[in-house]
Amino acid sequence: MAVSSPHLPPILSPLQLKTPLNLNTRLNLSPFFKISSKATPTIRRSSVIIASSGSKDAMSSQEKLELFERYGLDPNDFLSEPSVKRKRRKDRGQEMGKGKQPVVEVVRKPPRTTHKLLQVLGGKAKRKKLLSPVGMDVRPMMEVVKGAAFDILQVAGGCPASLRPGRWLDLYSGTASVGIEALSRGCSEVHFVEMDPWVVSNVLQPNLQWTGFLDFSVIHTVTVENFLERAQQFVGGDTTFDYISVTPPYMKVDYGILMHQISDSSLVGEDTFIVVEYPLGTDMLDSCGCLMKIADRRFGRTHLAIYGPKWAMKKKKKG
Template sequence: MAVMLSSPIVSPLGINIDMNKNLGVSYSSFPKIHAFRVCNPLCIRKSVVTVVSSRKNSGSGLASEDKKLLLERYGYDANEFASQSKKTRRKEEERNSQKQEEVIVQPRTTHRLLQVLAGTAKRKKLLSLKGMDVRPMMEVVKGAAFGILQAAGGCPTSLRPGRWLDLYSGTGSVGIEAISRGCSEAHFVEMDPWVVSNVLQPNLEHTGFVDASVIHTARVENFLERADKLVGKDGAFDYISVTPPYMEVDYEVLMDQISKSAAIGENTFIVVEYPSRTTMLDSCGCLEKMTDRRFGRTHLAIYGPKWAQKPRKS
Protein backbone atom coordinates (compact mmCIF):
# COMPACT_ATOMS: atom_id res chain seq x y z
CA MET A 1 0.00 0.00 0.00
CA ALA A 2 1.44 3.39 -0.99
CA VAL A 3 0.66 6.52 0.98
CA MET A 4 1.24 9.97 -0.53
CA LEU A 5 0.96 12.93 1.81
CA SER A 6 2.32 16.45 1.65
CA SER A 7 3.03 16.60 5.38
CA PRO A 8 5.83 14.67 7.09
CA ILE A 9 5.05 11.41 8.83
CA VAL A 10 6.19 10.89 12.40
CA SER A 11 7.12 7.25 12.96
CA PRO A 12 7.24 5.48 16.34
CA LEU A 13 11.03 5.77 16.12
CA GLY A 14 10.86 9.57 16.18
CA ILE A 15 12.01 9.91 12.49
CA ASN A 16 10.44 12.49 10.19
CA ILE A 17 9.61 10.67 6.97
CA ASP A 18 9.02 12.35 3.62
CA MET A 19 6.46 10.18 1.86
CA ASN A 20 6.87 12.11 -1.41
CA LYS A 21 10.38 10.73 -1.73
CA ASN A 22 10.50 7.83 -4.11
CA LEU A 23 12.66 5.30 -2.30
CA GLY A 24 12.06 2.41 -4.69
CA VAL A 25 11.53 -0.08 -1.88
CA SER A 26 9.29 -3.12 -2.17
CA TYR A 27 6.55 -3.21 0.43
CA SER A 28 5.62 -6.84 0.04
CA SER A 29 7.70 -7.97 3.03
CA PHE A 30 6.78 -5.08 5.30
CA PRO A 31 3.79 -5.23 7.64
CA LYS A 32 0.65 -3.44 6.70
CA ILE A 33 0.79 0.28 7.54
CA HIS A 34 -2.27 2.32 8.38
CA ALA A 35 -1.96 6.09 8.01
CA PHE A 36 -4.29 8.45 9.78
CA ARG A 37 -4.33 12.12 8.90
CA VAL A 38 -5.67 14.52 11.49
CA CYS A 39 -6.34 18.11 10.56
CA ASN A 40 -8.27 20.96 12.05
CA PRO A 41 -9.95 23.28 9.54
CA LEU A 42 -10.21 26.05 12.11
CA CYS A 43 -6.48 26.59 12.49
CA ILE A 44 -3.42 26.31 10.31
CA ARG A 45 -0.83 23.90 11.59
CA LYS A 46 1.18 20.89 10.50
CA SER A 47 -0.72 17.68 10.00
CA VAL A 48 0.16 14.82 12.29
CA VAL A 49 0.28 11.29 10.95
CA THR A 50 0.56 8.28 13.23
CA VAL A 51 2.06 5.15 11.72
CA VAL A 52 0.90 1.93 13.32
CA SER A 53 2.19 -1.53 12.50
CA SER A 54 -0.32 -4.35 12.17
CA ARG A 55 2.30 -6.90 13.27
CA LYS A 56 1.78 -8.03 16.86
CA ASN A 57 4.41 -7.13 19.42
CA SER A 58 4.44 -8.34 23.01
CA GLY A 59 6.60 -5.44 24.23
CA SER A 60 6.23 -1.70 24.00
CA GLY A 61 6.80 -0.03 20.61
CA LEU A 62 7.77 -1.94 17.47
CA ALA A 63 9.55 -5.27 17.41
CA SER A 64 13.24 -5.15 16.51
CA GLU A 65 12.56 -6.72 13.09
CA ASP A 66 9.88 -4.13 12.34
CA LYS A 67 12.24 -1.32 13.32
CA LYS A 68 14.92 -2.63 11.01
CA LEU A 69 12.51 -2.93 8.08
CA LEU A 70 11.10 0.52 8.72
CA LEU A 71 14.56 2.08 8.81
CA GLU A 72 15.61 0.33 5.60
CA ARG A 73 12.39 1.33 3.88
CA TYR A 74 13.07 5.01 4.41
CA GLY A 75 16.73 4.94 3.46
CA TYR A 76 18.44 4.50 6.86
CA ASP A 77 21.13 2.00 7.78
CA ALA A 78 19.68 -0.09 10.60
CA ASN A 79 23.09 -1.32 11.78
CA GLU A 80 24.50 2.20 11.95
CA PHE A 81 21.42 3.40 13.84
CA ALA A 82 21.80 0.59 16.41
CA SER A 83 25.54 1.20 16.86
CA GLN A 84 24.94 4.91 17.44
CA SER A 85 22.38 4.08 20.14
CA LYS A 86 24.87 1.77 21.86
CA LYS A 87 27.59 4.42 21.68
CA THR A 88 25.26 7.01 23.19
CA ARG A 89 24.33 4.70 26.05
CA ARG A 90 27.98 3.84 26.65
CA LYS A 91 28.97 7.52 26.76
CA GLU A 92 26.21 8.25 29.26
CA GLU A 93 27.33 5.36 31.47
CA GLU A 94 30.94 6.58 31.36
CA ARG A 95 29.83 10.12 32.17
CA ASN A 96 27.80 8.92 35.17
CA SER A 97 30.66 6.79 36.47
CA GLN A 98 33.03 9.75 36.20
CA LYS A 99 30.63 11.91 38.20
CA GLN A 100 30.53 9.30 40.96
CA GLU A 101 34.33 9.13 41.05
CA GLU A 102 34.59 12.92 41.23
CA VAL A 103 32.77 13.13 44.58
CA ILE A 104 34.80 15.59 46.63
CA VAL A 105 35.79 14.39 50.09
CA GLN A 106 35.94 17.29 52.50
CA PRO A 107 39.23 17.49 54.42
CA ARG A 108 39.04 16.72 58.14
CA THR A 109 39.97 19.65 60.34
CA THR A 110 40.33 20.26 64.07
CA HIS A 111 39.78 23.06 66.56
CA ARG A 112 40.51 23.68 70.25
CA LEU A 113 37.18 23.90 72.03
CA LEU A 114 37.65 21.33 74.80
CA GLN A 115 39.64 21.87 77.96
CA VAL A 116 40.86 19.94 80.98
CA LEU A 117 38.56 20.75 83.90
CA ALA A 118 40.76 20.09 86.93
CA GLY A 119 44.08 18.77 88.16
CA THR A 120 47.62 19.34 86.98
CA ALA A 121 46.59 20.17 83.39
CA LYS A 122 43.61 22.33 84.34
CA ARG A 123 42.36 24.73 81.61
CA LYS A 124 44.67 23.36 78.95
CA LYS A 125 42.90 23.37 75.59
CA LEU A 126 42.42 20.12 73.69
CA LEU A 127 41.99 19.46 69.99
CA SER A 128 38.72 18.01 68.76
CA LEU A 129 37.44 17.13 65.32
CA LYS A 130 35.07 19.54 63.59
CA GLY A 131 31.74 17.99 62.73
CA MET A 132 30.09 14.94 64.26
CA ASP A 133 32.64 12.24 63.37
CA VAL A 134 34.00 12.34 66.91
CA ARG A 135 31.61 13.36 69.69
CA PRO A 136 33.49 14.08 72.94
CA MET A 137 31.83 13.77 76.33
CA MET A 138 30.20 17.06 77.31
CA GLU A 139 32.05 18.97 80.01
CA VAL A 140 29.05 19.01 82.34
CA VAL A 141 28.76 15.22 82.07
CA LYS A 142 32.50 14.74 82.49
CA GLY A 143 32.60 16.99 85.54
CA ALA A 144 29.70 15.11 87.17
CA ALA A 145 31.28 11.71 86.47
CA PHE A 146 34.63 12.61 88.04
CA GLY A 147 32.91 14.23 91.00
CA ILE A 148 31.05 10.98 91.73
CA LEU A 149 34.19 8.86 91.32
CA GLN A 150 36.25 11.09 93.60
CA ALA A 151 33.57 11.05 96.29
CA ALA A 152 33.25 7.26 96.02
CA GLY A 153 37.01 6.90 96.47
CA GLY A 154 36.98 8.97 99.63
CA CYS A 155 38.93 11.91 98.18
CA PRO A 156 36.71 14.72 96.85
CA THR A 157 39.61 16.67 95.32
CA SER A 158 41.28 13.91 93.28
CA LEU A 159 40.97 10.32 92.09
CA ARG A 160 42.39 7.34 93.91
CA PRO A 161 45.66 6.39 92.19
CA GLY A 162 45.07 3.75 89.58
CA ARG A 163 44.90 2.89 85.88
CA TRP A 164 42.26 4.22 83.49
CA LEU A 165 40.94 2.55 80.32
CA ASP A 166 39.37 5.02 77.88
CA LEU A 167 37.26 3.06 75.36
CA TYR A 168 36.20 4.87 72.16
CA SER A 169 38.64 7.54 73.30
CA GLY A 170 38.50 9.83 70.24
CA THR A 171 40.04 13.09 71.48
CA GLY A 172 41.24 11.39 74.66
CA SER A 173 39.62 14.07 76.82
CA VAL A 174 38.31 11.59 79.43
CA GLY A 175 41.58 9.71 79.86
CA ILE A 176 43.55 12.96 79.93
CA GLU A 177 41.20 14.30 82.61
CA ALA A 178 41.85 11.12 84.61
CA ILE A 179 45.64 11.54 84.48
CA SER A 180 45.29 15.20 85.37
CA ARG A 181 43.25 14.26 88.45
CA GLY A 182 45.61 11.63 89.81
CA CYS A 183 45.60 8.43 87.72
CA SER A 184 49.05 6.98 87.21
CA GLU A 185 48.37 5.62 83.72
CA ALA A 186 45.72 5.72 80.98
CA HIS A 187 45.12 3.39 78.05
CA PHE A 188 43.34 4.84 75.02
CA VAL A 189 41.46 2.62 72.56
CA GLU A 190 40.63 4.33 69.24
CA MET A 191 40.15 2.63 65.87
CA ASP A 192 40.64 5.66 63.58
CA PRO A 193 44.35 6.13 62.72
CA TRP A 194 43.74 9.70 61.51
CA VAL A 195 42.17 10.69 64.84
CA VAL A 196 45.03 9.03 66.72
CA SER A 197 47.71 10.88 64.71
CA ASN A 198 46.04 14.28 64.38
CA VAL A 199 43.96 14.62 67.56
CA LEU A 200 44.77 12.16 70.35
CA GLN A 201 48.57 12.14 70.09
CA PRO A 202 48.85 15.98 69.87
CA ASN A 203 46.57 16.31 72.93
CA LEU A 204 48.81 14.01 74.95
CA GLU A 205 51.88 15.95 73.86
CA HIS A 206 50.23 19.28 74.66
CA THR A 207 49.30 18.19 78.19
CA GLY A 208 52.62 16.44 78.82
CA PHE A 209 51.01 13.04 79.46
CA VAL A 210 52.72 10.99 76.73
CA ASP A 211 54.81 8.97 79.19
CA ALA A 212 51.72 8.08 81.24
CA SER A 213 49.71 6.96 78.21
CA VAL A 214 49.34 3.85 76.05
CA ILE A 215 47.46 4.09 72.74
CA HIS A 216 45.76 1.05 71.21
CA THR A 217 44.72 1.66 67.59
CA ALA A 218 42.08 -1.05 67.43
CA ARG A 219 38.36 -1.72 67.55
CA VAL A 220 36.98 -1.86 71.07
CA GLU A 221 35.46 -5.29 70.46
CA ASN A 222 38.83 -6.70 69.41
CA PHE A 223 40.60 -5.07 72.33
CA LEU A 224 38.17 -6.56 74.86
CA GLU A 225 38.56 -10.03 73.33
CA ARG A 226 42.34 -9.81 73.79
CA ALA A 227 42.28 -7.81 77.02
CA ASP A 228 44.04 -10.55 78.99
CA LYS A 229 47.08 -10.11 76.71
CA LEU A 230 46.91 -6.32 76.46
CA VAL A 231 46.27 -5.16 80.03
CA GLY A 232 49.76 -6.14 81.10
CA LYS A 233 51.05 -7.56 84.35
CA ASP A 234 49.00 -5.11 86.43
CA GLY A 235 45.77 -6.92 85.55
CA ALA A 236 42.34 -5.30 85.63
CA PHE A 237 41.87 -1.54 85.31
CA ASP A 238 40.69 0.62 88.19
CA TYR A 239 38.52 2.81 85.96
CA ILE A 240 36.89 2.29 82.57
CA SER A 241 35.09 4.95 80.54
CA VAL A 242 32.70 3.92 77.75
CA THR A 243 31.67 6.71 75.35
CA PRO A 244 30.76 5.06 72.02
CA PRO A 245 29.00 6.57 69.00
CA TYR A 246 25.37 6.21 70.03
CA MET A 247 23.98 4.76 66.81
CA GLU A 248 26.82 2.34 66.09
CA VAL A 249 26.72 0.04 69.11
CA ASP A 250 24.34 -2.32 70.85
CA TYR A 251 24.74 -1.38 74.52
CA GLU A 252 23.45 -4.70 75.79
CA VAL A 253 26.02 -6.62 73.75
CA LEU A 254 28.79 -4.14 74.59
CA MET A 255 28.20 -4.22 78.35
CA ASP A 256 28.01 -8.01 78.30
CA GLN A 257 31.37 -8.14 76.55
CA ILE A 258 32.89 -5.74 79.08
CA SER A 259 31.53 -7.76 82.00
CA LYS A 260 33.26 -10.90 80.69
CA SER A 261 36.51 -9.14 79.85
CA ALA A 262 39.76 -9.37 81.77
CA ALA A 263 39.78 -5.57 81.81
CA ILE A 264 37.45 -5.35 84.83
CA GLY A 265 37.93 -6.56 88.36
CA GLU A 266 36.12 -6.52 91.68
CA ASN A 267 37.21 -2.95 92.44
CA THR A 268 36.72 -1.42 88.99
CA PHE A 269 34.54 1.63 88.33
CA ILE A 270 32.83 1.88 84.93
CA VAL A 271 31.53 5.17 83.51
CA VAL A 272 29.02 4.76 80.65
CA GLU A 273 27.56 7.55 78.54
CA TYR A 274 24.44 6.49 76.65
CA PRO A 275 21.46 8.06 74.82
CA SER A 276 17.82 8.31 75.80
CA ARG A 277 15.55 5.31 75.20
CA THR A 278 18.37 2.92 76.08
CA THR A 279 17.89 0.51 78.96
CA MET A 280 20.95 -0.11 81.12
CA LEU A 281 21.10 -3.13 83.42
CA ASP A 282 21.47 -2.72 87.18
CA SER A 283 24.76 -4.59 87.17
CA CYS A 284 27.77 -5.29 84.99
CA GLY A 285 29.36 -8.54 86.03
CA CYS A 286 30.25 -8.27 89.71
CA LEU A 287 29.74 -4.50 89.69
CA GLU A 288 26.51 -2.75 90.65
CA LYS A 289 25.02 0.45 89.30
CA MET A 290 25.86 3.33 91.63
CA THR A 291 24.07 6.14 89.82
CA ASP A 292 22.14 6.91 86.65
CA ARG A 293 21.72 10.58 85.75
CA ARG A 294 20.22 12.45 82.84
CA PHE A 295 21.71 15.49 81.08
CA GLY A 296 19.23 16.42 78.36
CA ARG A 297 19.37 13.62 75.79
CA THR A 298 22.54 12.20 77.35
CA HIS A 299 22.52 9.76 80.27
CA LEU A 300 25.36 8.82 82.59
CA ALA A 301 25.53 5.47 84.39
CA ILE A 302 28.32 4.53 86.80
CA TYR A 303 28.98 0.98 88.02
CA GLY A 304 31.23 0.20 90.96
CA PRO A 305 32.16 -2.30 93.67
CA LYS A 306 29.82 -3.05 96.55
CA TRP A 307 31.97 -1.23 99.09
CA ALA A 308 31.49 2.03 97.16
CA GLN A 309 27.69 1.84 97.14
CA LYS A 310 25.81 4.44 99.12
CA PRO A 311 23.40 3.00 101.66
CA ARG A 312 19.90 3.19 100.24
CA LYS A 313 17.18 4.93 102.18
CA SER A 314 14.55 2.55 103.44
Protein backbone atom coordinates (compact mmCIF):
# COMPACT_ATOMS: atom_id res chain seq x y z
CA MET A 1 0.00 0.00 0.00
CA ALA A 2 1.29 3.44 -0.83
CA VAL A 3 0.65 6.35 1.58
CA SER A 4 1.25 9.74 0.01
CA SER A 5 1.24 13.39 1.22
CA PRO A 6 2.48 16.69 -0.18
CA HIS A 7 5.71 16.43 1.89
CA LEU A 8 6.32 12.73 2.30
CA PRO A 9 7.27 10.25 -0.42
CA PRO A 10 4.98 7.28 -1.01
CA ILE A 11 5.57 4.37 1.37
CA LEU A 12 4.62 0.84 0.29
CA SER A 13 2.69 -1.50 2.54
CA PRO A 14 1.91 -5.23 2.04
CA LEU A 15 -1.39 -4.38 0.28
CA GLN A 16 0.24 -1.88 -2.12
CA LEU A 17 -2.59 0.68 -1.73
CA LYS A 18 -2.06 4.34 -2.46
CA THR A 19 -3.79 6.46 0.19
CA PRO A 20 -3.49 10.25 0.59
CA LEU A 21 -2.31 11.15 4.10
CA ASN A 22 -3.35 14.24 6.02
CA LEU A 23 -0.44 16.19 7.52
CA ASN A 24 -2.09 16.05 10.93
CA THR A 25 -2.27 12.27 10.74
CA ARG A 26 0.14 10.27 12.84
CA LEU A 27 1.75 7.46 10.87
CA ASN A 28 2.98 4.22 12.40
CA LEU A 29 5.22 2.42 9.91
CA SER A 30 5.03 -0.97 11.53
CA PRO A 31 4.93 -4.17 9.46
CA PHE A 32 1.17 -3.73 9.37
CA PHE A 33 -0.12 -0.23 8.90
CA LYS A 34 -2.42 1.63 11.28
CA ILE A 35 -3.87 4.99 10.42
CA SER A 36 -5.32 7.15 13.18
CA SER A 37 -6.46 10.73 13.14
CA LYS A 38 -8.97 12.88 14.85
CA ALA A 39 -10.29 13.93 11.51
CA THR A 40 -11.55 11.24 9.15
CA PRO A 41 -9.01 10.91 6.35
CA THR A 42 -10.14 10.85 2.77
CA ILE A 43 -9.25 7.45 1.27
CA ARG A 44 -9.33 6.97 -2.47
CA ARG A 45 -9.44 3.30 -3.43
CA SER A 46 -8.21 1.99 -6.70
CA SER A 47 -7.94 -1.43 -8.27
CA VAL A 48 -5.32 -3.55 -6.52
CA ILE A 49 -3.42 -6.41 -8.08
CA ILE A 50 -2.13 -8.65 -5.32
CA ALA A 51 0.23 -10.57 -7.57
CA SER A 52 0.54 -10.91 -11.30
CA SER A 53 0.36 -14.28 -12.98
CA GLY A 54 4.00 -14.08 -13.94
CA SER A 55 5.26 -13.27 -10.43
CA LYS A 56 7.25 -15.89 -8.57
CA ASP A 57 5.70 -14.84 -5.23
CA ALA A 58 2.12 -15.09 -6.48
CA MET A 59 -0.43 -15.61 -3.72
CA SER A 60 -3.13 -18.23 -3.82
CA SER A 61 -6.80 -17.27 -3.88
CA GLN A 62 -7.27 -18.39 -0.28
CA GLU A 63 -4.33 -16.31 0.91
CA LYS A 64 -5.73 -13.26 -0.86
CA LEU A 65 -9.11 -13.69 0.83
CA GLU A 66 -7.50 -14.08 4.26
CA LEU A 67 -5.45 -10.95 3.71
CA PHE A 68 -8.51 -8.92 2.71
CA GLU A 69 -10.46 -10.17 5.75
CA ARG A 70 -7.55 -9.36 8.10
CA TYR A 71 -7.74 -5.71 7.14
CA GLY A 72 -11.52 -5.54 6.94
CA LEU A 73 -11.64 -4.98 3.21
CA ASP A 74 -14.23 -6.19 0.73
CA PRO A 75 -12.50 -8.36 -1.90
CA ASN A 76 -15.07 -7.30 -4.53
CA ASP A 77 -13.80 -3.72 -4.34
CA PHE A 78 -10.34 -4.77 -5.43
CA LEU A 79 -11.09 -7.30 -8.15
CA SER A 80 -9.70 -6.10 -11.42
CA GLU A 81 -12.10 -5.99 -14.36
CA PRO A 82 -11.38 -8.21 -17.37
CA SER A 83 -9.11 -6.63 -19.90
CA VAL A 84 -10.54 -5.05 -23.00
CA LYS A 85 -8.66 -7.52 -25.21
CA ARG A 86 -10.04 -10.51 -23.35
CA LYS A 87 -13.57 -9.13 -23.55
CA ARG A 88 -13.24 -8.50 -27.28
CA ARG A 89 -11.87 -12.02 -27.79
CA LYS A 90 -14.82 -13.49 -25.90
CA ASP A 91 -17.34 -11.46 -27.90
CA ARG A 92 -15.64 -12.46 -31.14
CA GLY A 93 -15.78 -16.12 -30.13
CA GLN A 94 -19.51 -15.88 -29.45
CA GLU A 95 -20.08 -14.24 -32.82
CA MET A 96 -18.18 -17.06 -34.54
CA GLY A 97 -20.28 -19.66 -32.75
CA LYS A 98 -17.65 -20.95 -30.32
CA GLY A 99 -19.11 -22.85 -27.42
CA LYS A 100 -22.29 -23.63 -29.30
CA GLN A 101 -23.32 -27.13 -30.28
CA PRO A 102 -22.89 -27.81 -34.00
CA VAL A 103 -26.11 -27.87 -35.98
CA VAL A 104 -26.50 -31.18 -37.81
CA GLU A 105 -28.42 -30.84 -41.02
CA VAL A 106 -30.66 -33.80 -41.77
CA VAL A 107 -30.75 -34.53 -45.47
CA ARG A 108 -34.13 -35.97 -46.29
CA LYS A 109 -34.43 -38.32 -49.19
CA PRO A 110 -37.05 -37.47 -51.77
CA PRO A 111 -40.20 -39.61 -51.61
CA ARG A 112 -40.04 -42.83 -53.58
CA THR A 113 -42.23 -42.98 -56.66
CA THR A 114 -43.16 -45.50 -59.33
CA HIS A 115 -43.69 -45.59 -63.07
CA LYS A 116 -44.97 -48.12 -65.61
CA LEU A 117 -42.13 -49.25 -67.84
CA LEU A 118 -42.49 -53.04 -67.64
CA GLN A 119 -45.08 -55.31 -69.18
CA VAL A 120 -46.14 -58.94 -69.22
CA LEU A 121 -44.73 -60.61 -72.34
CA GLY A 122 -46.98 -63.64 -72.79
CA GLY A 123 -49.91 -65.66 -71.51
CA LYS A 124 -53.17 -64.52 -69.95
CA ALA A 125 -51.95 -61.07 -68.85
CA LYS A 126 -49.93 -60.32 -71.99
CA ARG A 127 -49.14 -56.61 -72.62
CA LYS A 128 -50.38 -55.50 -69.20
CA LYS A 129 -48.18 -52.73 -67.80
CA LEU A 130 -46.43 -53.23 -64.47
CA LEU A 131 -45.25 -50.73 -61.87
CA SER A 132 -41.57 -50.38 -61.00
CA PRO A 133 -39.76 -47.97 -58.64
CA VAL A 134 -38.09 -44.88 -60.07
CA GLY A 135 -34.32 -45.08 -59.56
CA MET A 136 -31.92 -47.93 -58.96
CA ASP A 137 -33.27 -49.24 -55.65
CA VAL A 138 -34.87 -52.15 -57.49
CA ARG A 139 -33.40 -53.55 -60.71
CA PRO A 140 -36.00 -55.62 -62.58
CA MET A 141 -34.95 -58.31 -65.02
CA MET A 142 -34.68 -56.86 -68.51
CA GLU A 143 -37.55 -57.90 -70.76
CA VAL A 144 -35.24 -59.41 -73.37
CA VAL A 145 -33.65 -61.58 -70.66
CA LYS A 146 -37.03 -62.52 -69.19
CA GLY A 147 -38.41 -63.48 -72.59
CA ALA A 148 -35.39 -65.66 -73.36
CA ALA A 149 -35.59 -67.38 -69.96
CA PHE A 150 -39.23 -68.41 -70.41
CA ASP A 151 -38.66 -69.55 -73.98
CA ILE A 152 -35.86 -71.86 -72.78
CA LEU A 153 -37.96 -73.19 -69.89
CA GLN A 154 -40.93 -73.95 -72.12
CA VAL A 155 -38.81 -75.80 -74.67
CA ALA A 156 -36.88 -77.69 -71.96
CA GLY A 157 -40.15 -78.66 -70.28
CA GLY A 158 -41.48 -80.16 -73.49
CA CYS A 159 -44.25 -77.59 -73.98
CA PRO A 160 -43.08 -74.67 -76.17
CA ALA A 161 -46.45 -72.88 -75.98
CA SER A 162 -46.59 -72.60 -72.18
CA LEU A 163 -44.95 -73.68 -68.94
CA ARG A 164 -45.51 -77.03 -67.34
CA PRO A 165 -47.96 -76.52 -64.47
CA GLY A 166 -46.25 -76.20 -61.13
CA ARG A 167 -45.20 -73.91 -58.29
CA TRP A 168 -42.74 -71.05 -58.72
CA LEU A 169 -40.46 -69.47 -56.09
CA ASP A 170 -39.45 -65.90 -56.97
CA LEU A 171 -36.42 -64.89 -54.85
CA TYR A 172 -35.56 -61.16 -54.72
CA SER A 173 -38.99 -60.49 -56.25
CA GLY A 174 -38.88 -56.69 -56.47
CA THR A 175 -41.57 -55.74 -58.97
CA ALA A 176 -42.82 -59.37 -59.18
CA SER A 177 -42.49 -59.23 -62.97
CA VAL A 178 -40.87 -62.70 -63.16
CA GLY A 179 -43.44 -64.37 -60.94
CA ILE A 180 -46.32 -62.64 -62.72
CA GLU A 181 -44.92 -63.83 -66.05
CA ALA A 182 -44.89 -67.37 -64.65
CA LEU A 183 -48.53 -67.12 -63.52
CA SER A 184 -49.54 -65.65 -66.85
CA ARG A 185 -47.91 -68.57 -68.70
CA GLY A 186 -49.47 -71.40 -66.70
CA CYS A 187 -47.99 -71.74 -63.19
CA SER A 188 -50.53 -72.55 -60.49
CA GLU A 189 -48.92 -70.69 -57.57
CA VAL A 190 -46.02 -68.32 -56.93
CA HIS A 191 -44.24 -67.49 -53.67
CA PHE A 192 -42.66 -64.02 -53.69
CA VAL A 193 -39.73 -63.21 -51.36
CA GLU A 194 -39.02 -59.48 -51.02
CA MET A 195 -37.47 -57.79 -47.98
CA ASP A 196 -38.48 -54.15 -48.72
CA PRO A 197 -41.92 -53.37 -47.19
CA TRP A 198 -42.32 -50.24 -49.32
CA VAL A 199 -41.77 -52.22 -52.54
CA VAL A 200 -44.20 -54.89 -51.36
CA SER A 201 -47.00 -52.44 -50.55
CA ASN A 202 -46.46 -49.94 -53.39
CA VAL A 203 -45.23 -52.10 -56.28
CA LEU A 204 -45.55 -55.85 -55.81
CA GLN A 205 -49.08 -56.08 -54.42
CA PRO A 206 -50.55 -53.48 -56.84
CA ASN A 207 -49.03 -55.40 -59.77
CA LEU A 208 -50.62 -58.64 -58.57
CA GLN A 209 -53.98 -56.94 -58.12
CA TRP A 210 -53.79 -55.29 -61.53
CA THR A 211 -53.00 -58.57 -63.30
CA GLY A 212 -55.57 -60.56 -61.29
CA PHE A 213 -53.06 -62.99 -59.74
CA LEU A 214 -53.20 -61.91 -56.09
CA ASP A 215 -55.24 -64.98 -55.08
CA PHE A 216 -52.59 -67.29 -56.56
CA SER A 217 -49.71 -65.61 -54.75
CA VAL A 218 -47.99 -65.87 -51.36
CA ILE A 219 -45.82 -62.92 -50.29
CA HIS A 220 -42.96 -63.30 -47.79
CA THR A 221 -41.58 -59.94 -46.59
CA VAL A 222 -38.24 -61.31 -45.34
CA THR A 223 -34.66 -61.54 -46.53
CA VAL A 224 -33.76 -64.38 -48.86
CA GLU A 225 -31.19 -65.67 -46.36
CA ASN A 226 -33.83 -65.86 -43.65
CA PHE A 227 -36.28 -67.55 -45.98
CA LEU A 228 -33.75 -70.21 -47.02
CA GLU A 229 -32.87 -70.97 -43.40
CA ARG A 230 -36.53 -71.38 -42.36
CA ALA A 231 -38.16 -72.57 -45.57
CA GLN A 232 -40.21 -75.22 -43.78
CA GLN A 233 -41.67 -72.60 -41.46
CA PHE A 234 -42.57 -70.19 -44.27
CA VAL A 235 -43.84 -72.66 -46.86
CA GLY A 236 -45.10 -75.54 -44.74
CA GLY A 237 -45.88 -79.03 -46.02
CA ASP A 238 -44.15 -79.76 -49.31
CA THR A 239 -41.32 -77.24 -49.68
CA THR A 240 -40.17 -78.40 -53.12
CA PHE A 241 -40.75 -76.00 -56.01
CA ASP A 242 -40.89 -76.74 -59.73
CA TYR A 243 -39.27 -73.41 -60.65
CA ILE A 244 -36.99 -71.03 -58.77
CA SER A 245 -35.90 -67.63 -60.09
CA VAL A 246 -32.87 -65.88 -58.57
CA THR A 247 -32.42 -62.20 -59.52
CA PRO A 248 -30.41 -60.58 -56.69
CA PRO A 249 -28.77 -57.15 -56.61
CA TYR A 250 -25.46 -57.89 -58.32
CA MET A 251 -22.98 -56.34 -55.88
CA LYS A 252 -24.70 -57.39 -52.64
CA VAL A 253 -24.48 -61.18 -52.83
CA ASP A 254 -21.87 -63.89 -53.15
CA TYR A 255 -23.21 -66.11 -55.91
CA GLY A 256 -21.14 -69.11 -54.82
CA ILE A 257 -22.54 -69.04 -51.29
CA LEU A 258 -26.06 -68.26 -52.49
CA MET A 259 -26.20 -71.15 -54.96
CA HIS A 260 -24.87 -73.58 -52.33
CA GLN A 261 -27.58 -72.44 -49.91
CA ILE A 262 -30.26 -73.01 -52.53
CA SER A 263 -28.96 -76.41 -53.65
CA ASP A 264 -28.63 -77.65 -50.05
CA SER A 265 -32.15 -76.55 -49.11
CA SER A 266 -35.34 -78.58 -49.29
CA LEU A 267 -36.66 -76.19 -51.95
CA VAL A 268 -34.89 -78.00 -54.80
CA GLY A 269 -36.17 -81.30 -56.14
CA GLU A 270 -34.95 -83.64 -58.86
CA ASP A 271 -37.16 -81.98 -61.48
CA THR A 272 -36.68 -78.35 -60.41
CA PHE A 273 -35.61 -75.63 -62.83
CA ILE A 274 -33.53 -72.73 -61.50
CA VAL A 275 -33.20 -69.43 -63.39
CA VAL A 276 -30.24 -67.26 -62.32
CA GLU A 277 -29.43 -63.75 -63.55
CA TYR A 278 -25.82 -62.76 -62.83
CA PRO A 279 -23.34 -60.06 -63.90
CA LEU A 280 -20.45 -60.28 -66.33
CA GLY A 281 -17.29 -61.64 -64.72
CA THR A 282 -19.05 -64.02 -62.31
CA ASP A 283 -18.04 -67.68 -62.41
CA MET A 284 -21.06 -69.95 -62.23
CA LEU A 285 -20.76 -73.68 -61.57
CA ASP A 286 -21.79 -76.23 -64.19
CA SER A 287 -24.15 -77.87 -61.71
CA CYS A 288 -26.32 -76.94 -58.76
CA GLY A 289 -26.79 -79.96 -56.55
CA CYS A 290 -28.41 -82.66 -58.65
CA LEU A 291 -29.24 -80.18 -61.43
CA MET A 292 -27.17 -79.50 -64.53
CA LYS A 293 -26.62 -76.22 -66.35
CA ILE A 294 -28.77 -76.50 -69.46
CA ALA A 295 -28.31 -72.93 -70.75
CA ASP A 296 -26.00 -69.95 -70.29
CA ARG A 297 -26.72 -66.83 -72.34
CA ARG A 298 -25.15 -63.37 -72.42
CA PHE A 299 -27.06 -60.11 -72.88
CA GLY A 300 -24.51 -57.30 -72.76
CA ARG A 301 -23.22 -57.19 -69.18
CA THR A 302 -25.98 -59.52 -67.98
CA HIS A 303 -25.78 -63.31 -68.06
CA LEU A 304 -28.58 -65.84 -67.75
CA ALA A 305 -27.96 -69.36 -66.44
CA ILE A 306 -30.62 -72.06 -66.23
CA TYR A 307 -30.20 -75.28 -64.26
CA GLY A 308 -32.49 -78.27 -64.70
CA PRO A 309 -32.75 -82.06 -64.63
CA LYS A 310 -30.77 -84.19 -67.06
CA TRP A 311 -33.87 -85.22 -69.00
CA ALA A 312 -34.55 -81.53 -69.78
CA MET A 313 -31.11 -81.21 -71.35
CA LYS A 314 -31.87 -84.10 -73.73
CA LYS A 315 -35.18 -82.53 -74.77
CA LYS A 316 -33.46 -79.20 -75.34
CA LYS A 317 -30.92 -80.83 -77.68
CA LYS A 318 -33.68 -82.55 -79.65
CA GLY A 319 -35.61 -79.29 -79.92
